[in-house]
Amino acid sequence: QKTLPATVLTIFGATGDLSLTHLLPTLIHMEEHNLLPTTFKLVCVGRRDLTTKSFFEFFTEKTTTKFSPQVIKKFANRVTYFQANLDDHQSFAGLAQVLADKQITKQKHECYNRLYYFATAPSYFASIAKILKTQGLLIGCTDHERTIRILVEKPFGNNLASAKELNKELLKFFNEKQIYRIDHYLGKETVQNLLVMRFANDLFEPIWNSKYIDHIEISVLESLGVGNRINFYNQTGALKDSMQNHVLQMLALIAMEEPKDLSPESIRNQKLKVLSSLVPFTSKTISGNVVRGQYIEYKKEAGQVTNTETYVALKTEIKTPRWKGVPIYLRSGKRLGKKVTEISVHFKKQCELFGSERKNNVLTFRIQPDESVQLQINNKIPGFGIDLHSGTLDFGYKTAFLTEIPSAYERLFLDFIQGDQRLFIRSDEIEASWKFIDSIVNNWNKKNAPLQKYVSGSTGPKLSEKLVSKNNHLWWTK
Numbered sequence: 001q002k003t004l005p006a007t008v009l010t011i012f013g014a015t016g017d018l019s020l021t022h023l024l025p026t027l028i029h030m031e032e033h034n035l036l037p038t039t040f041k042l043v044c045v046g047r048r049d050l051t052t053k054s055f056f057e058f059f060t061e062k063t064t065t066k067f068s069p070q071v072i073k074k075f076a077n078r079v080t081y082f083q084a085n086l087d088d089h090q091s092f093a094g095l096a097q098v099l100a101d102k103q104i105t106k107q108k109h110e111c112y113n114r115l116y117y118f119a120t121a122p123s124y125f126a127s128i129a130k131i132l133k134t135q136g137l138l139i140g141c142t143d144h145e146r147t148i149r150i151l152v153e154k155p156f157g158n159n160l161a162s163a164k165e166l167n168k169e170l171l172k173f174f175n176e177k178q179i180y181r182i183d184h185y186l187g188k189e190t191v192q193n194l195l196v197m198r199f200a201n202d203l204f205e206p207i208w209n210s211k212y213i214d215h216i217e218i219s220v221l222e223s224l225g226v227g228n229r230i231n232f233y234n235q236t237g238a239l240k241d242s243m244q245n246h247v248l249q250m251l252a253l254i255a256m257e258e259p260k261d262l263s264p265e266s267i268r269n270q271k272l273k274v275l276s277s278l279v280p281f282t283s284k285t286i287s288g289n290v291v292r293g294q295y296i297e298y299k300k301e302a303g304q305v306t307n308t309e310t311y312v313a314l315k316t317e318i319k320t321p322r323w324k325g326v327p328i329y330l331r332s333g334k335r336l337g338k339k340v341t342e343i344s345v346h347f348k349k350q351c352e353l354f355g356s357e358r359k360n361n362v363l364t365f366r367i368q369p370d371e372s373v374q375l376q377i378n379n380k381i382p383g384f385g386i387d388l389h390s391g392t393l394d395f396g397y398k399t400a401f402l403t404e405i406p407s408a409y410e411r412l413f414l415d416f417i418q419g420d421q422r423l424f425i426r427s428d429e430i431e432a433s434w435k436f437i438d439s440i441v442n443n444w445n446k447k448n449a450p451l452q453k454y455v456s457g458s459t460g461p462k463l464s465e466k467l468v469s470k471n472n473h474l475w476w477t478k
Contacts, residue, residue: 004037005147007417008099008112012086012128013119014044015058017228018153022184023119025065026409031075032067035410037417039112042078043098047085055081086124089131096135111141115416118152122162125152126169133173151180151416154245155236156425159441160434167427180416181425185246187408187415189397190371192423194253194343195267197365197373204363205258207347209322214348214360216254218247219477220332223339225295225456226310230302237309239292242332244437246341248275249425250367251328254343255318264421268429275432277319280439283446288470290314290440293452293461295335309451310334313464314440315471327471331464335456341367344476354378359390362476371397371405 009027011019024044030036050058056076067075082098084091099114116132118125129150132138140146152170157163170179185191198204207213220242226233233241252271259266281290293311302308311333318328343365349358362376373395381387397405415423443449452461459465459475468475 004040004414004417006039006112007037007115008041008043009115009117009417010043010045010095010099011117011119012045012124014081015046015048015050015055016119018119019044020059020062022409023117024059025063026407026413028065028067028071028075029407030410030413031078032071035414036078040078041080041112043080043082043095045082045084045095047083049083050081052079052081055079086120086127086131089127089134092131092135095131096137099137111146113147113149113417116148116150117416118150120153122152122155122157122166125166129170129173138173147419148174149178149180149416149419150174151182151424153182155240156181156430157434158235158240160431160438163430163434167430171427176427177421179427180421181427181430182412183245183249183425184408184412185367186249186423186425187410187412188367188371189405189411190365190367190373191250191253192411193373194250194365198254199258210324210326212347212350213326214346215327215329215471215473216251216346217329217344217476218250218254218331218342219344219475220247220341221336221338221477222334223336223457225297225301225335233310234302234306234308238312238332238334239309239437239440243312243314243330244433245425247330247332248278248433248436250343251330252429254345254365255323255328257322262422264424267422268426272426272429272432273320274318275429275436277323278432278436279317279319280436281443282439283443286440286443286447286449289316289467290444290449291452291461291464291467292444292449293333293454293464295456296453297335297456307451311336311452311454311460311464313460313467315467316436327473329468329473329475331460331475333460337457337459339369340477342477343367346473346476354386354388357388359388364476 011023013019027036027042044055046055056079080098082095084095114137118128120128138148157166198208252274255274256270257273259270291313292309294308295310298310299305313329313331316328316330317323317326345363347361349360358378359376364374366372366374375393376390377393378388378390381389412423452463454461465475
């Protein structure tokens with residue numbers, strides 16, 4: 001590991017669920033494995049009336065992740081809590097003093113890189129940027145070079161118009177290379193492996209096109225409901241919470257052209273081409289190609305009748321020469337029979353020697369759980385005659401690599417500290433995704449699209465089976 005720069009990381013929204021559940025446990029785990037910079041401080045900004053000591057006690061009461069007392073003590077020495085209210089800019093008057101290099105280090109003067117994590121609702125992003133500007137926290141260091149970066153959580157906007165406005169506001173204070181838009185799925189090892197499988201194995205690239213591929217399926221299925229995210233979820237739903245980011249980003253990686261190199265811009269340029277080539281839905285094409293559903297118990301959880309979808313499935317296509325005529329099936333839902341995220345690439349039958357007895361070859365990328373790459377192939381069953389058996393070649397991460405797989409947030413934190421934007425999303429990618437999603441939402445609103453009810457623990461609405469069966473397909477992920 002290369003030497004990491006001196007860093008002070010400030011988390012806005014430090015007492016929220018995201019910080020308590022993911023961010024702080026990830027940073028402590030990095031501490032435990034010596035992955036943080038040697039010179040590193042964490043400033044946690046929250047509205048609760050807490051001291052640094054009581055904040056850490058609050059965190060340890062809330063978290064379910066267990067660490068040794070030695071690691072907790074070491075990490076706690078890096079933490080400073082700062083109470084402020086994002087609705088009251090005056091409450092941030094002392095933040096500059098907390099972030100002063102000399103005060104933080106208590107050693108020789110050293111200019112820290114200042115990283116800001118906006119772990120709040122998007123409605124506060126512009127406000128936080130203005131606070132940092134007015135408090136003089138976006139200026140360089142007079143003695144040494146200092147880098148300033150921000151990381152913003154999803155959802156980035158609520159539609160295309162709000163995403164554009166949010167980009168416009170942030171670009172008043174930062175340039176594009178300073179803005180890190182996160183989708184934690186891009187930090188998952190198996191999602192990163194999509195790039196390697198595509199372009200490091202000459203076996204696949206010649207047949208990665210409409211001549212050989214019959215269809216592609218991406219499924220993000222969850223067994224749990226929305227839990228304590230009910231207020232947030234009522235404003236987003238499955239389409240905006242998962243489809244707009246996780247699912248479309250995985251599609252971009254599986255379908256993109258080969259980038260000229262591994263630089264962030266080359267990779268993001270190719271992802272953008274895929275997202276921009278998705279065919280928007282119209283009032284005519286949305287019927288029969290998009291299914292929205294809600295599990296029956298959602299009304300009780302929400303405490304009211306709501307039109308929020310907890311399931312969405314759709315059939316789309318990518319208007320590029322490589323993918324002409326290839327159906328793309330995407331779905332995401334909650335309270336289903338299993339928790340799994342998979343991408344399956346279904347190949348066409350090229351040989352007719354064994355007729356209908358042979359099964360199509362299917363390449364499956366299991367993102368979670370049990371991270372793996374699987375290839376379904378046909379073999380002869382031992383014995384007299386020629387009878388076929390469809391079996392699976394399975395490359396499992398946990399058996400192949402006898403080591404702990406880094407968490408997505410861990411990888412993204414390291415990239416944020418090092419200034420690597422490869423796994424973060426550029427503004428034009430966000431806007432291309434929202435343009436496609438808006439075409440669904442707008443037509444749902446025009447048609448007052450009905451919700452298909454489904455039972456918790458099932459495979460989802462019955463209508464979603466018809467979505468794929470029209471083309472003589474079945475959902476691969478059951």
